[in-house]
Amino acid sequence: MSTPCACLFFDIDGVIRDVSRSYRRALADTVEYFTGGAYRPSQREIDDLKAEGCWNNDWEGSRELIYRYFERQGKPRCQVPLDYERLVIFFEERYSGQNWSGYIQDEPLLVDVAYFQALDQAQIRWGFVSGATRDSAEYVLKHRLGLDRLLLVAMEDAPGKPDPTGLRMAYHQATAQETVPAFYVGDTVADMQTVVNARKEQATTPWIALGVIPPHVNPEDRQRYGDRLRAAGANAVFEHTRDITPRVVAAFLRQLADCDSNCGQ
Known part of the structure; x- marks a missing residue:
């Protein structure tokens, strides 16, 4: 070679x-779902999170935004009953779908x-x-x-x-x-x-x-x-x-x- x-x-x-209408849409959907529909992050809020330099993984980024929402409501993250495996499954159902039928096809x-x-x-x-x-x-x-x-x-x-x-x-x-x-x-x-x-x-x-x-x-x-x-x-x-x-x-x-x-x- x-x-x-x-x-x-x-x-x-x-x-x-x-990925603005795929990964980022799935991230916003996930945050919205696990906050009971109370909070859906904007594109700028997602950018601000990623600007911190440590949220390259969108599953982890979703979880972090959920925790931060509840902290703003006065609820410590240790008291948030968030199942990470369930979060990942929810995210992937929207992003990947069955046989790549999810948001990934809109990229x-x-x-x-x-x-x-x-x-x-x-x-x-x-x-x-x-x-x-x-x-x-x-x-x-x-x-x-x-x-x-x-x-x-x-x-x-x-x-x-x-x-x-x-x-x-x-x-x-x-x-x-x-x-x-x-x-x-x-x-x-x-x-x-x-x-x-x-x-x-x-x-x-x-x-x-x-x-x-x-x-x-x-x-x-x-x-x-x-x-x-x-x-x-x-x-x-x-x-x-x-x-x-x-x-x-x-x-x-x-x-x-x-x-x-x-x-x-």
Whole structure:
């Protein structure tokens, strides 16, 4: 296997597929159901939760918003009779449904096969590091997007982000050379922090964090959302995943080469 010029890894939710009417809808449904219909979080409230950097798992995020609602009502979370397994089942009934008949079928794709073919032609190795379940990730990547080969690290394979284990696993599957620059494209604070943490654990690799503002963010909130990603460690922030082209990757590689040259003088 030849050495690539770079490795480009993608989160899936909000980067490859628009989950505003699927995962996020299932999350809001779950919170509403387990608060007895008293509280349904808005998209901005979900964004604010994810901006804390530790709620990449939507099952856990649902549970946290439920607990916080009852705490605002003066009821400690230790007194909330919340069955997490039942919560997960409720969430998945709405998101996955029977034979993928749930909200997952309403997810617009944000890239196409031609996008990845262009990366191949530029000798950029690519893959996916996602907190989605493997079944859900493979459904969108194989059956909807039409990718016939996958480098995928999913929920079952590694600890949740911002732990960098999954990103490092994908990198070592992509190349045996630890000096090949690695890009990670994500839409959350946790995604950016994952890259920051990878730098700490694998300092020989140039790690670059690329933020994408997901489609659900309103025009008036997009600057604020991008600033959050930059504050969390994004080297650059893009409006759309498809804006991250081989030419953009090449520009970053030139910057790295210039830095190495200047540092060596």
